[in-house]
Amino acid sequence: MSLSPVLALHRLTKVYPGLTANDQVDLSVLPGEIHAVLGENGAGKSTLMKMVYGVVQPSSGDITWKGRRVRIASPMEARRLGIGMVFQHFSLFESLTVAENTQLFLNDGRSLNEIHQSLTELSANYGIDVNPGRHVHDLSVGERQRVEILRCLLQTPKLLILDEPTSVLTPQEVDRLFTMLRRLSAEGCAILYISHKLQEIRSLCHRATVLQQGRVTGRCDPSQETESSLAEMMIGKANAMAIVTRQARESARADSVPRSTPSQGDGLVVRNLSTESSDPYGVSLRDISFQVRPGEILGLAGVSGNGQRELVRALSGELRLPLTMASAIQIQGQPAGQWPVSRRRRAGLCVIPEDRLGTGAVPDFSLEENALLTGLYTQPFVSRFGLLCYSEVQDFAQRIISRFRVKCQSTQSPARSLSGGNLQKFIVGREVLQQPCVLVCAQPTWGVDVGAAAELRQALKNLRDSGCAILLISEDIDEIFGLADQVVVAFEGRLSSPQPIEQTSTTNLGLLMAGIWQSDRQAGPLQASGSDLLEDRQMQGPVT
Amino acid sequence: MIRLERRPAASSVWSWASPLLAVILTSISGLIIFALLGKDPVEGFRVFFLNPVSSFWAVMELLLKATPLALCAIGLAVGFRAGVWNIGAEGQFIFGAIFATAIALFMGDLPGVSLIAMIVAGILGGMAWAAIPAFLRSRFNANEILVSLMLVYVAQLFVSWLVFGPWKDPMGFNFPQTVMFDAESLLPTLIEGQRLNLAFIFMLGLLILAHIFMNHSRLGFAMRTSGQAPLAGLYAGYSNRQAIYVGMLAGGAGAGLAGMAEVAGPMGQLTDKMALGYGFAAIIVAFVGRLNALGIFLASLVMALFYVGGEQAQQYLNLPSAMSRVFQGMLLFYLLATDVLVTYRIVLRSATAPQPSSPR
Numbered sequence: 001m002s003l004s005p006v007l008a009l010h011r012l013t014k015v016y017p018g019l020t021a022n023d024q025v026d027l028s029v030l031p032g033e034i035h036a037v038l039g040e041n042g043a044g045k046s047t048l049m050k051m052v053y054g055v056v057q058p059s060s061g062d063i064t065w066k067g068r069r070v071r072i073a074s075p076m077e078a079r080r081l082g083i084g085m086v087f088q089h090f091s092l093f094e095s096l097t098v099a100e101n102t103q104l105f106l107n108d109g110r111s112l113n114e115i116h117q118s119l120t121e122l123s124a125n126y127g128i129d130v131n132p133g134r135h136v137h138d139l140s141v142g143e144r145q146r147v148e149i150l151r152c153l154l155q156t157p158k159l160l161i162l163d164e165p166t167s168v169l170t171p172q173e174v175d176r177l178f179t180m181l182r183r184l185s186a187e188g189c190a191i192l193y194i195s196h197k198l199q200e201i202r203s204l205c206h207r208a209t210v211l212q213q214g215r216v217t218g219r220c221d222p223s224q225e226t227e228s229s230l231a232e233m234m235i236g237k238a239n240a241m242a243i244v245t246r247q248a249r250e251s252a253r254a255d256s257v258p259r260s261t262p263s264q265g266d267g268l269v270v271r272n273l274s275t276e277s278s279d280p281y282g283v284s285l286r287d288i289s290f291q292v293r294p295g296e297i298l299g300l301a302g303v304s305g306n307g308q309r310e311l312v313r314a315l316s317g318e319l320r321l322p323l324t325m326a327s328a329i330q331i332q333g334q335p336a337g338q339w340p341v342s343r344r345r346r347a348g349l350c351v352i353p354e355d356r357l358g359t360g361a362v363p364d365f366s367l368e369e370n371a372l373l374t375g376l377y378t379q380p381f382v383s384r385f386g387l388l389c390y391s392e393v394q395d396f397a398q399r400i401i402s403r404f405r406v407k408c409q410s411t412q413s414p415a416r417s418l419s420g421g422n423l424q425k426f427i428v429g430r431e432v433l434q435q436p437c438v439l440v441c442a443q444p445t446w447g448v449d450v451g452a453a454a455e456l457r458q459a460l461k462n463l464r465d466s467g468c469a470i471l472l473i474s475e476d477i478d479e480i481f482g483l484a485d486q487v488v489v490a491f492e493g494r495l496s497s498p499q500p501i502e503q504t505s506t507t508n509l510g511l512l513m514a515g516i517w518q519s520d521r522q523a524g525p526l527q528a529s530g531s532d533l534l535e536d537r538q539m540q541g542p543v544t
Numbered sequence: 545m546i547r548l549e550r551r552p553a554a555s556s557v558w559s560w561a562s563p564l565l566a567v568i569l570t571s572i573s574g575l576i577i578f579a580l581l582g583k584d585p586v587e588g589f590r591v592f593f594l595n596p597v598s599s600f601w602a603v604m605e606l607l608l609k610a611t612p613l614a615l616c617a618i619g620l621a622v623g624f625r626a627g628v629w630n631i632g633a634e635g636q637f638i639f640g641a642i643f644a645t646a647i648a649l650f651m652g653d654l655p656g657v658s659l660i661a662m663i664v665a666g667i668l669g670g671m672a673w674a675a676i677p678a679f680l681r682s683r684f685n686a687n688e689i690l691v692s693l694m695l696v697y698v699a700q701l702f703v704s705w706l707v708f709g710p711w712k713d714p715m716g717f718n719f720p721q722t723v724m725f726d727a728e729s730l731l732p733t734l735i736e737g738q739r740l741n742l743a744f745i746f747m748l749g750l751l752i753l754a755h756i757f758m759n760h761s762r763l764g765f766a767m768r769t770s771g772q773a774p775l776a777g778l779y780a781g782y783s784n785r786q787a788i789y790v791g792m793l794a795g796g797a798g799a800g801l802a803g804m805a806e807v808a809g810p811m812g813q814l815t816d817k818m819a820l821g822y823g824f825a826a827i828i829v830a831f832v833g834r835l836n837a838l839g840i841f842l843a844s845l846v847m848a849l850f851y852v853g854g855e856q857a858q859q860y861l862n863l864p865s866a867m868s869r870v871f872q873g874m875l876l877f878y879l880l881a882t883d884v885l886v887t888y889r890i891v892l893r894s895a896t897a898p899q900p901s902s903p904r
Contacts, residue, residue: 017552318778341781353779362773364554372765373780387760417553 003030004067006158006190007052007083012061014047021047023214024061029159034181034191036201036222039211040235040421040449045194048211049161052192053085054078066158076107084152085161092136092144099132102151118154126153126180141303142173149180160184161192166200167446170303171477171510178204196234196450198227210234235451265332267469268292268315268349268438273328273337275314275321283307285314286493292469294437297460298498299484300473301509307493308442308473309354315440315471316351317341332437345377348437352428352444354473360427361415368411371397371430378434396433404429404459421452428456432463439463442473457483477506491515548888558886563832563839566878567846573874583861591860592853592867604738606848608810611740611747612637612802614844616826618747618754619798621835625758627771628791632677632692633799634823635699636670640800641807642703643669645722645814648729648807649711658728662808663801670800671793673699678792682785688792696823704816711814721815731808743805748841750798755837767791799823821869825851828876847872 005028014022022044029035039045050056052063054072062069065081072078078085092101099116106115119132128146136144145165152160162181166174181191181204195201201208202222210218210233218233273288285307292298302308313319315329317340327335331347339347351374353359361370372393376382381392397411404425408418415423428444441460445453460483464470474480480487480501487504489496489512496512511517571593578588596606616633623630630636644666652658676695680686707720716723731741758764763786770777770787777784802822807814829847833839854868 017549019552316779317781341779345781351779355775358773359775359779362769362776364772365769369765373769373776376762376765377781382762386762387756388762388765390760414553 003032005029005064006031006066007192008064009048009052010062010064012048012051012063013059014044014051014056015059020214022051022058022211025211025214025216027209027216029190029192031158031190032185032188033207034185034193034205036205036208037192037194037211038196038198038201038208038222038230038234040196040451043211043234043449044214045211046163047214049085049163049192049194052078052159053083053161079155079157082156082158083161084155084157084159085163086145086148086152086165087163092147094137095135097133097135098130098139098147101136101147102132102154105151106154115154119150122150122153126150126183128180141305142169142176145169145177146180153184157189159190159192161194163194164196165193166195166197167475170513171506172514174200198230198234201230202227231450235449265294265437266291266330267294267296267332268440268471269330269333270315271328271330273311273314273321273325275310275319275325277310283310283493285310288493288495290488290495290498292438292471294467294469295464296486297464297470297472297484299480299487299501300471300490300495301477301480301487302475302490302513304354304443304475306490308490310493311490312351312353312440312442312473316349316353317344342377345374350374350431350434350436350439352431352439352441354442354446356420356423356427357415361423363416364414366412366414367401367406367408367418367426368393368397370415370426371400371411373430375430375434400426400429400433403433405455421448424448425452425456428459432459435466436463436468439468439470440473441470443475444472445474445476445479453479477509480509481506489513491517545892547891548884549891551887551889554887555885555889559834560839562882562886563834563843563879565882566832566875569878569882570871570874573878574871577870578861578863581863583863588857588861591856593849595856595860596849596852601738602852604735604740606845606852607744608740609848609851610841610844611743612806612822613826613829613847614747614840615743615750615802615805616795616799616823617829617833617840617844618751618837619795620826621830621833621840622754622758622764622767622794623791624830625771625835626767626787626791627774628678628681628788628795629689630674630677630692630792630795631689631827632674632694632696632823633795633826634819634821635692635696636673636796636799637803637806637819637823638696638699638703639673640666640670640803641814641818642699642706642803643672643800644804645711645725645807648725649722652726652729655728658726659731659808662729662804666804666808667797667800670796670798670803672796674792674796674799675789678789681792682788688788692792700816700819703814703818707814707816713813719815722813724813725808729808730812731805739810741805741809743801743809746801746805750801751837751841754794763790799826820851821872825872828872828879832875832879847875850875 008028009025011024011026012022013024025048037045037048047056051058052072054074054077063072070081072081099112099119102119103110103112103115116132119130123130128150130143130146130150139147165177169177185191193205202225205222208220208222209216212234222230269291271289273285275285277284283306288311290298300308310319314321321328321337323338326337329337331344331349334347336344336347357363362373368390372381372388375393375396379392379396381389383389394411400406401408401411406426406429407422418426424444431439444456444460448456457479460470460472472480472483484501486498487501487509488498489509491513492515496517574592575585575589579585596602616637620630620633644662647658647662647665651661673695677688677691680691681688704720707722711722713721713723731743733739733741734744758768766777766782767787767790769780770782770784774784806818811818825847829840829843832846833843850868850871854865854871857863857867858865
């Protein structure tokens with residue numbers, strides 16, 4: 001191509017105390033190009049993008065914008081140049097409307113009416129249905145993302161940066177996003193697309209720059225590569241081999257003969273569980289029923305915010321249930337609805353929460369103390385006088401670290417000092433090594449690099465094969481397909497009826513995740529609630 | 545140019561160096577204030593800092609002053625580490641004194657029994673006063689900072705009413721104070737001829753007990769978890785209510801015992817001016833001492849020095865008694881400032897290097 005690049009990075013380096021996040025990165029983006037930045041979690045993708053968007057300043061190296069060397073001092077300046085960015089974690093105010101959020105973001109003296117009007121025009125133009133008058137807390141995650149993109153588009157950017165945009169979307173929403181991005185690209189807007197999802201990059205992007213530990217380790221045309229060759233550039237040959245074999249094994253699993261599982265107890269039974277949310281933006285659970293048998297993984301798919309968090313809290317015992325719900329939750333056949341966390345854990349329940357730093361682990365505690373956090377219910381950590389036996393705790397922490405290959409300095413390192421993937425390995429290890437009968441596991445590989453994710457999934461499978469009943473809550477459909485035996489979908493606090501994984505498809509799950517529930521599903525105790533919902537929707541129009 | 549850069553991990557060296565630096569800065573600022581008030585700084589230093597440690601008697605008096613401060617501070621620290629912000633140790637101190645006085649006034653002449661009953665009553669009095677904010681917090685989610693603080697004023701007015709009214713010494717020339725306690729109601733002194741009493745031993749014991757509780761007991765671990773990451777505490781099934789009650793009541797118990805030790809020690813009676821701000825100064829002591837038993841012991845000595853030094857300055861330099869309050873305020877001020885260095889470091893940069901954008 002004879003076009004000159006709209007953005008060129010030359011030997012860009014960012015050094016943090018104790019860490020080189022980016023090391024002499026070269027990258028150029030042509031107008032209208034969708035350029036992938038591919039890499040594991042912690043490879044330096046986000047830091048690189050933050051430098052381009054002016055959030056952080058490079059330690060050395062140059063940024064050239066339309067052929068001119070620039071210093072991007074702030075996001076405001078980046079936007080002035082024509083660079084827009086949609087962050088992985090949205091930055092919208094929930095209690096404000098779409099237009100108000102946009103006005104705050106633009107901060108250029110435009111009136112609310114003008115913004116309202118331009119948003120309406122723009123959304124009609126791109127076929128995006130966003131009503132500028134709606135409050136953000138009423139919007140689904142996919143809609144929120146479209147709002148973020150729209151408000152960037154109001155400034156007619158020449159470069160749009162998207163950081164892991166599909167991690168929160170249903171497959172159908174991903175398709176809509178891609179259509180929109182292709183249209184933008186055709187109009188000449190360059191796009192920097194950050195992701196670790198190989199398949200998406202192959203189908204969407206024109207060129208890819210691969211980062212590994214802050215360095216560029218490959219440049220390619222992703223459509224000409226295979227997933228395994230991309231994975232190899234991303235995490236090195238040996239790791240890639242392991243993952244590809246694992247993926248192959250996962251896909252072959254559907255055909256394999258049923259495992260002989262030691263069935264002991266009833267696993268986890270949930271019957272007509274309903275909760276009332278005290279938080280106005282929270283979700284109430286509605287008449288949820290399912291069973292996870294020993295030696296089985298039940299996958300719970302769904303866009304987050306449809307009751308998953310509430311379900312985990314109800315199952316773990318963090319959420320106090322009323323007396324009427326005493327037998328709504330049964331662990332190994334015993335009614336546990338009224339039990340506190342401690343009793344449930346002693347009965348063999350373990351929980352891996354969605355939020356790692358702050359819930360699953362205490363950031364400023366050492367790994368040892370974090371091993372103690374839930375370990376004290378099942379491990380011999382407490383002596384007769386209620387005093388803690390730290391040598392036992394240390395042994396346990398050491399076992400987690402070596403068995404799950406957690407990269408850390410010692411058992412004394414604070415949890416905060418671990419990377420996301422390593423901390424997740426530690427938390428999963430802590431729960432798995434307690435040999436639970438029932439494991440509730442939320443988003444185990446969210447934001448975790450490919451290598452660690454594969455190890456974590458393998459650990460869950462091993463646990464399942466040893467006879468544990470596992471409820472796997474995940475937004476990642478591929479993960480559900482790779483691991484689950486049965487699948488249910490959460491939508492607005494209700495669950496679809498379980499289906500064997502072999503009898504379902506991505507499209508089918510996607511429809512269920514979007515709340516489009518057909519009544520011709522197999523007969524089951526939940527069908528009534530599902531069709532009730534459909535009727536509700538028909539009567540009231542779109543659910544808000 | 546100078547700027548602050550976040551450290552990769554909190555510095556353990558600075559977490560101890562910072563209070564030390566704060567003490568040094570406070571002392572230097574104090575001497576400057578002496579100079580500005582027209583006093584000779586060298587003389588000021590001698591009177592304020594050296595007089596309180598110049599003789600055996602002076603050191604004993606210093607330890608006597610440090611005792612209520614450390615007793616209050618260690619109880620507060622248990623709560624602070626659990627994220628329970630008890631600001632009302634002053635009121636709990638007063639109630640400990642009131643309960644103990646009640647025993648002294650009505651059954652104060654039983655050898656052995658009276659004193660033990662007073663100790664128990666003092667602790668219970670402080671705990672009872674601390675239980676109110678604990679209950680309101682756990683039941684109605686009422687902010688314990690405000691409730692415990694406001695209860696200080698209630699306690700002060702209540703003790704005034706007692707000593708101006710029903711408990712006033714009829715032979716006391718109408719002064720707001722009770723009768724002097726019987727000898728059976730007074731804490732025995734440790735050394736003949738000195739005022740330092742048994743409370744000092746209680747203080748050392750409580751420091752050790754609190755240390756074991758916070759670092760080696762299961763409940764202490766649960767409380768630290770709730771303080772550091774409340775969500776993690778809930779996830780692990782540690783009771784938030786329990787943390788609130790134990791945290792509050794520990795503060796109440798320490799302050800109540802301190803109040804008892806004050807009326808049954810150097811005062812020998814209950815007056816309306818018996819608290820002297822120990823409960824508030826103890827908050828500073830707890831933080832200067834890093835919420836840690838050994839640290840609190842050392843910090844209580846420093847704070848006691850400011851108290852005694854303030855009295856000396858009043859006596860020999862004609863400075864206002866508010867001087868010790870000024871020193872307390874400066875100490876807290878400098879501690880907050882120097883604590884920045886625990887998580888940040890100062891970086892000197894040349895002007896040619898890329899400059900940082902606004903801090904995130």
